[in-house]
Amino acid sequence: MDFKTILQEVYNDLSQTEDKGQLASYIPELANINPDKFGIHFFSIDGIHYGxxxxxxxxxxxxxxxxxxLCLAFKTVGVRIWERVGVEPSGTPFNSLVQLEYEKGIPRNPFINAGAIVICDILISHLDKPKEEFLDFIRHIADNSEINCDSKIAISEKAHGYRNAALINMMKSFDNIENPIEEVLDFYYDICSIEMSCEELAKTFLLFANNGCIPSSNERIITTSQSKRINAIMQCCGFYDEAGEFSFKVGLPGKSGVGGGIVAIHPGKYSVAVWSPRLNKKGNSYKGILALEMLTTKSELSIF
Amino acid sequence: MDFKTILQEVYNDLSQTEDKGQLASYIPELANINPDKFGIHFFSIDGIHYGxxxxxxxxxxxxxxxxxxLCLAFKTVGVRIWERVGVEPSGTPFNSLVQLEYEKGIPRNPFINAGAIVICDILISHLDKPKEEFLDFIRHIADNSEINCDSKIAISEKAHGYRNAALINMMKSFDNIENPIEEVLDFYYDICSIEMSCEELAKTFLLFANNGCIPSSNERIITTSQSKRINAIMQCCGFYDEAGEFSFKVGLPGKSGVGGGIVAIHPGKYSVAVWSPRLNKKGNSYKGILALEMLTTKSELSIF
Amino acid sequence: MDFKTILQEVYNDLSQTEDKGQLASYIPELANINPDKFGIHFFSIDGIHYGxxxxxxxxxxxxxxxxxxLCLAFKTVGVRIWERVGVEPSGTPFNSLVQLEYEKGIPRNPFINAGAIVICDILISHLDKPKEEFLDFIRHIADNSEINCDSKIAISEKAHGYRNAALINMMKSFDNIENPIEEVLDFYYDICSIEMSCEELAKTFLLFANNGCIPSSNERIITTSQSKRINAIMQCCGFYDEAGEFSFKVGLPGKSGVGGGIVAIHPGKYSVAVWSPRLNKKGNSYKGILALEMLTTKSELSIF
Amino acid sequence: MDFKTILQEVYNDLSQTEDKGQLASYIPELANINPDKFGIHFFSIDGIHYGxxxxxxxxxxxxxxxxxxLCLAFKTVGVRIWERVGVEPSGTPFNSLVQLEYEKGIPRNPFINAGAIVICDILISHLDKPKEEFLDFIRHIADNSEINCDSKIAISEKAHGYRNAALINMMKSFDNIENPIEEVLDFYYDICSIEMSCEELAKTFLLFANNGCIPSSNERIITTSQSKRINAIMQCCGFYDEAGEFSFKVGLPGKSGVGGGIVAIHPGKYSVAVWSPRLNKKGNSYKGILALEMLTTKSELSIF
Structure with missing residues (x-):
């Protein structure tokens, strides 16, 4: 059975499946999305793709x-980023702040909020115009100039971001934030608000399935080693407190977002992006997880 | 460069490398081992092997x-084992007890001590003669009748096992232990004391590189899905608080022990076991980690 | 208004008050008590008493x-007991095990279970026949040979004491327990099962209201300083996670038990014991707390 | 021996005692204080005082x-303040953030930073000009118009107040802060920077030794019950993680500050203030604690 047939089956099955998830409610602007949206796009490193x-x-x-x-910071700063953020899974969300305290302001990995904020701080220290340069970086990889932030979402999220403000202040108290708190948070919320489609995401993430090169142009963005390491971090830390569960059920490195999107990578083979806004209790897309589980089950292919 | 050459290089390099690790001290019997022991054995699913x-x-x-x-419990009980133990990484060791309390006596995964103790409890509930049947299970997979426990080690470890006794009592208070505490701990220490060589371990673990079948006989031990899932758990949880680091540097599912051994799997390709008794600060073999890092770097092969 | 009138009013009021508490359920033998029992006894250092x-x-x-x-251990060992147990309040029960880990096996105070277990360990190390000598100590203070353990209660409690077993094993792993675990736990459950009436308790505790002397005989049991210090610990740590609340509402040093008893002390003035088996959510006698709150409110006397 | 003689002895002894404390370093402006300053002032409710x-x-x-x-908020809002802050001791400082999270943004008591910030938020919600009205409140009690903030200290402390910013953001995320974060923190740092002498502090705190009335004028500031309850909170929570130790050694309700001051109360008798800037490891004045311990030991008077 080829991937196109599998994808079609997954899509058909899930279109008729009851969605037991819930829209993210803590960002009011996100709650306005039509919760029935559902899309999936598959991109092989050979250039074959369909959605x-x-x-x-x-x-x-x-x-x-x-x-x-993380990719841009790793490319820019190299291994020194690991002086400021770890690569270990984070355990329960309940422990996030106490861990930050116990481990002297060093977040456990770059995908928990505290870690992503440190990555933003690193980028601000090394880029002249962080927001523009980061958007240009993505547009270049995606070969697509139509990728932008949604400032409404950024503002909405920031207005409720007291917990992130707590995290960054805690890290600042341990000297692990170099730039002004407001500037770092603004940049963080800006980049989180970037909008892309499943097709655009799958195309962009293909470099992680191809050892750090854009397959279509063969342009190297990061080293093979850097690409493998980013995949390893996605594997262990990509799904909040459900990283093990995702690894267990899907068996691919991946990353989810509260917008309902998930991207997963099969190194050497393909990337796939899925979007369905309702989230399970751990904050990951309910149908998105199901779709990827069906995909690797039907294809009998996972990294394990 | 073929694997034999790579392995030879890794072995030669590390034989001359200073060992910055320390012998495990908390089990007196283990502290008697010659700390300079160093061995490595590679086993491909095609049957080619060397050490x-x-x-x-x-x-x-x-x-x-x-x-x-875990393999025998999963084979015996099926997915119901996940009612009693999770599949998520555990975060800092510091949090182990508070997590157990917060999560009502359900350990985060089967490889932290609490989780492995629950697996022992499950096996005792389902086997007539747990110790004998478990040894027979391993002997069968390893095609080797000379695999045994070392009762001196088991007794030595139990005599200092107050922390494990604390964990099992805590879980019992949440009704997550069915059998008498002493019986479960005896079985736990017995199986931890099993002795095998690198060659025996690499051969035995080959089934996880081969979708659950013993390659030489083609006998199926567990299902493909079960095999993949055990690999996924090794990937996320196999190295205590260094699981992310190992995943990041080595990029293979694996499992370490305080005896200084590590086994790693490349699904579809090979298994490899290494032994060097001195441990790094996280409790994993110092040279063992280095050896596997060099192996995947030189071979440019990892699951990522 | 004299104390006898106040006590009568408190008793009458509370006899007609709905009891919103619940019987302790975790010790089956305690659950057999008639939950409507209610008694109170007041003892002044002048010898006047009524109930x-x-x-x-x-x-x-x-x-x-x-x-x-604690009194006997302090008398026996002196200030060296503070090398093995602290005098600080314990915070939330949720944190008890993690605190024990963070503070290297030293319990925060002698009234949380872990601390009381350490005190038992100290007594065993210093007494020839701990159970008999401890009973004799109480009988002497109480001037009453009819004070005994209830072995049914002790056995019932021990059979469900997995959490205490977890605590003592954790402390043993930090070398803060000298004697065999089983022996310490047996002694602990034995003394917890001692039975006394309100009258007996009020009489016995009078020494803490009288600077360490038995008022009737003027015999000194502990020094003035030791007596004051035990009162200070009762004040800060006597009511589990409700110590501040009790201090806030009642304003006297005191100690409660899950059997539904509470004893409180007004230094220089009196002791008072109350018994009502139903407990509030924090594990203290619902009516007992109310009774003492009414007593200090009506008498307008507290240490503050 | 009368109090004046005792005080003189304490002063003489401690003037010659080596000070093993350290100046607070985290607020640069406080580090400029002459660390050898040492003063003590005693004020009885009869009006007798000396220093x-x-x-x-x-x-x-x-x-x-x-x-x-706390006094002004309790007077203004009454018992409703206990909906937003508790009266329990806080356990280890290490647990402060995790407790705030576990207990849904409700600080354990009004004397830990989080609790004091909530009290500031309450005052801002109820006062027109919080800073002026609060200063007037103190000036009135102290009968002294020369009590002011030190804006240099306030600014210096705020510039390093990332941890307090983390706390207030965390509480805001739980809806336990009503006013803008900056406004609450400004008010908090302003009032913390208020400067008073030992004599002024002892005189001001006399109302807590006198059931809520200013002794000289007999003016009632708070009710007897409120006064007793504030004393009870000082007793259990006044000395960070050394509250039990202070209660144990000194046996009086009191409150310390990182400026090196301590005030203690003997209800019905006196208040006493001591100042010595070097702090012990728990953040309380090294000589201040010693002075009060000697005072209650020599006078053989404590509330216990």
């Missing part, structure tokens, strides 16, 4: 973008 | 055995 | 006894 | 002021 449903409609990438900010 | 150094000398498997006890 | 209701019926002292075991 | 050393020199009250802000 179903709302796969060409842009949505808020949110935490998915943290893979790309 | 260097002390690769045929038996050592105490300790936590490595937890993969095999 | 109402079930004030002469014995009940299980449980944690109240921890004041007397 | 030694630097007892008339103003210093930064810091956390001592939290008793007076």
């Amino acid at each position: 179903m449903g709302d796969h060409q409609e842009k949505f808020s990438c949110q935490s998915i973008i943290k893979v790309l900010s | 260097m150094g002390d690769h045929q000398e038996k050592f105490s498997c300790q936590s490595i055995i937890k993969v095999l006890s | 109402m209701g079930d004030h002469q019926e014995k009940f299980s002292c449980q944690s109240i006894i921890k004041v007397l075991s | 030694m050393g630097d007892h008339q020199e103003k210093f930064s009250c810091q956390s001592i002021i939290k008793v007076l802000s």
